[in-house]
Amino acid sequence: MDTRNQYLLLKTAAAFFCLAMLPMAADAQEQNDDRGLDQIVLPDLERRTIKESDIDSENFEIGGFAGFMNVEDFGTNPVYGIRAAYHATEDFFLEATLGTTELGTTSFEDLSGNVQILPDGQRDLTYYNLSVGYNLFPGEVFLGKGHAFNTNLYLIAGAGNTDFADSSHFTYSLGVGYRFYATDWLSVHLDMRDHVFNSDLLGEDKTLNNLEFTLGLTAFF
């Protein structure tokens, strides 16, 4: 048996040792408890205080999204990414998103035949954004007579970076989103964002507006 197997065996043994310790330790504790209760019968001690740290807080939100993104001059293409958010108050939240899409061909490339403005390797676009969101219209929607779901319409604005064609572009993003709580911890997002940055890729330096429309799913924890 070589070293690695010996290792695994030892690890397994160690793990089971630790696991075996748990019930033993619990038994020891129970015995201590019995003795303790015999000596001092103070049922009041069983009563506990509740501290905020005892309560499970669910202020973080994490999930993914997929949809379509239009990059000016490069057509509309599928986009997907991940998002994480921290809900600081009932009104405000901070959000970080990371997304990626592939650029299509410009109409110039399509019409002229063989011309390629960007080599294939540089057609991947990735972006990240750090944003602040504001829950503008919290509300409820009703499905038939017996079901109600909480929702939020939020505004979001942020700054970040868009990376494509081997260069980075400082990007502002603005958007509006709709969050539908399927349960308290699972929500469906419908998002519309505009990513604004300057690019000199096609000659002169100009401001590009790139619209993105996505559907996402997030979980709170």
Place this chain on the structure above:
Amino acid sequence: MANTIWHAVQGFFAKPVSPAAGWVPAMANAESPSSSRLRWAPFRLQLITSHVARRTSHAKTKHPVGRPSGRQERCYVVNTLVVLKPDLQRSEPKRATSDVRRATFCQVLLTISLLTILPGTATADEPLIATVADPYLEMHSGPGRGYPIFHVVEKGETVEILKSRTDWFKVRVHQDIEGRERIGWVHRSQMGRTLSPNGELLGLQYADFEDFKNSRWEMGIAAGDFEGASSLNGHLGYRLTENLTTELRLTHAIGSFSDNTLASINIQNQPFPQWRVSPYFSLGAGVIRTQPNATLVQVEDRTDSALNVGIGARAYITRNMVLRAEYRSHVILTSRDQNEEVKEWTLGISIFY
């Protein structure tokens, strides 16, 4: 239980490593002993023991007589997994990739098999029961001020606290007057005026300036100007003492000519931590990667060391948020004749906890 595990673990792991002691050298004696194994193993195990000890002492103060809750037991198991995971990878750095991959696979299997044991060892957490002390407690249909109040719990009745979201607490009434279960959201201000089982008010204060002064961790984002380029950064800080804070910081500066990514470790001194607007001085070192813009020139990327000195201020805004403004001067130690100097200013928001 605290002592039992503490001693067992200490006796088992925390021996000094010499060729004749314990199971660590038994592994080291096999086939090709590497010095990194001997060096790493005791270090990691030491870490784990302190972790276990802290958890258990916490359990002790929390339950002077009562049985340990399921949460504590689960902690031990999770800690055990932490021991196992890095050890396998670190101890075999020279093995072929496939071997390492196989070992990782086995390790994953082991982890899964341990995880399946978890539910058996863990018992349910004690429910958090609070008694209404005000004339009534309003339950909203959602965690927001506008959601309608659909149920009112009267004084003397109890509710079970399930979880919290921002300033709202999700509670359950097991049986209302009609014998129905009700679940809804209660605001912090009302929840704080209920009683815990020992008769004390829950309190549940908003985080305030006092909490800020006593907090350990700070996490934030900032934006600004990096010698003409737009910059963004994320930072995570840990307060060592009242006056000293260490900070890990990642900056991305996007300019028209080049793109800079800077990672640095900083130490900050706040001479007046008790002030609401508190200045600080910062010193740091790190690495900067510069990527020239591809559409302009084809120059290779370069990575250099960088030192920085800065001055800034934190202003406490509200709850657990602070505003931060900072000015930094970076010296980039290039491989050319002259070092580069970069000035940076940022404005950002941080959350402490």
